[in-house]
Amino acid sequence: MKKNAPSIQDILAFIAVAQYASFTRAAEFFGTGKAGMGKAVQRLEEHLGTRLFQRTTRAVTLTEDGETYLEAARAAMEQLNNAESILAARKDKPNGRVRLDIPVGFGCFIIPELPRFQKQFPEVLLELSLSDKASDAVGEGWDIVLRVGELPADGEMIVRKMCDLSLGFFASPIWLKSLPPILNISDMLDQHAIVFRAASGVLRPWIITDGGVLKEIIPSRKTVIRDGRSIVDAVRAGMGIAQIFTLVGDVYTENSELVRIFPDQNIPGPPVYALIPVGTKMPLKTRVVLNFLAELLQK
Structure with missing residues (x-):
């Protein structure tokens, strides 16, 4: 039968007896009876299968095994005390590692802002993954997972809505110069499209406005790509027109790598969650990262 692990109280009793070389003085230190100290050491000796003290009417001295165990016990207690101090400090100041999983396409506007976050919270260390797959935040150990679109209810997760995205049509300026002017939706639909295929295998349709009504279409002439960053790279390379989140596309219009077609048209997109x-209380380190992401997404 597997032995039960010794209790912290029994180990502390052993350390006290060793320090004072006396069961009586150790008991006085703890404010308990001498018999209780003796039973604590006895339980520890039974668990370890060895004697820790030589006891006489005049003295209590450590055995060789006792000296070995005392060194290890003191080191372990010191580590626990250090850990408690670190955890106590984190309650007042963000400190520690936060594991973050975000959509691939969001990297273009989140990563350039991270130096600002590091300057503000130097003790928070980020472990960052860019992925469009449906990550299991609990099973894979993520602290925060950002995902786009409606999500099923999950009792093991806290779901916080961050923002609603908008959609726009983007193309490279060089590619657009090779085409006749695009004056309306029909002109655009005649051109080569770049379309996203979700992890589920479903093609994400383009959403267009037709007489003020929103409609979904799948362009007939298209290149299909499975991750958001590669779609942006394909548009920048001049492969065609893509409908992407304005939050992402606008990053590249600022440096003239992309042009937004119909810039006055804001098409409502999916939410970001x-x-x-789930935990008893969100750690401060996680909260400051979450608030920082909300700030970026709500620009």
């Missing part, structure tokens, strides 16, 4: 594992 943050998934956080």
